[in-house]
Amino acid sequence: MNVKAVPVSSIDFSKYGTYYHMKENTSNVWHSQGEGWEDSRTNKPLINTPGTLGFTLGSPAPCMVSTMERHLHTQEALFCLSEPIVVALAISSDNEQPHASDIEAVLIQPGEVIVLNEGVWHDACHGINKSSHYYWMATESDEPTEWVGISGGPIALAY
Template sequence: MYVLKIKVIPVSSVDFLKFGRYYNMKDGTKDTAITKGKSFTDVRTISPLINSIGNLGFTLGSKLPSKTYKMERHLHTQEALFCLSDSMIITIAIGSGNEHPLASDVEAFILSPGEVVVLNKGVWHDACHGVGKAVYYYWMATEREDVEDEWVDISPGPVEVYI
């Protein structure tokens, strides 16, 4: 069986624009604003996070190591993924117009607590995974009852992500 192995890299170390947007909500980025009070520091996005009304979701992702056989994509919405208190891995592939994700396009990134990514429409992705343990994370996207986002096999697959 063919298995492509992909090393995880920090999301902050790459230009994420081909996939979407990256925010560092702990330290701020050029697309955020910071307010400091006597007992708090607030970091917020300057622009709306996604370009439509969004639903909030909460997911428990399994721990690494993990093999990814399938991915999904959303052609009708962007999707924001929020790293909370434990680091998480996101496995994604550029949506190059193919009807399935290509193993050669798959990349894996680690997000640290306070980091957020917003995936462009059409970017293939797996559920996020935890480092050494399962991980909870929030996501935001527009859910529509008339749209079913199916999980599609990676070609050729699977892809194994490692740290």
């Protein structure tokens, strides 16, 4: 199955969590500026618990995705460092494993942040045609992260 990423701003992201566009005036981002600087910040904490910051190197897209993970104990924020990233997402009805037919993929540009609700299936983020670093924020847990095979998968992820 082929899944093509679309700009995250082009979908109703609320089924997965919260979308922030840090470069635009939106209802969930505050802006300020002064001589020689401009600043933006979320108008509430990024995730709903104290979180740790992670830094990951994702493989290049296009690629095949055969497994996904979810977190039942935390939201997870994903944001790129300086180059766009792509991530596959799914909310499956039985929630035991992601289903290929439920997967959507989004393209996240620098200045955009997504916060995934607890239980949303996702893969690691991928760079465009090359490996790319990205940040994530989530609450640490003693439970190991479990990567689960995609029912009806793998999927071919493109942008």
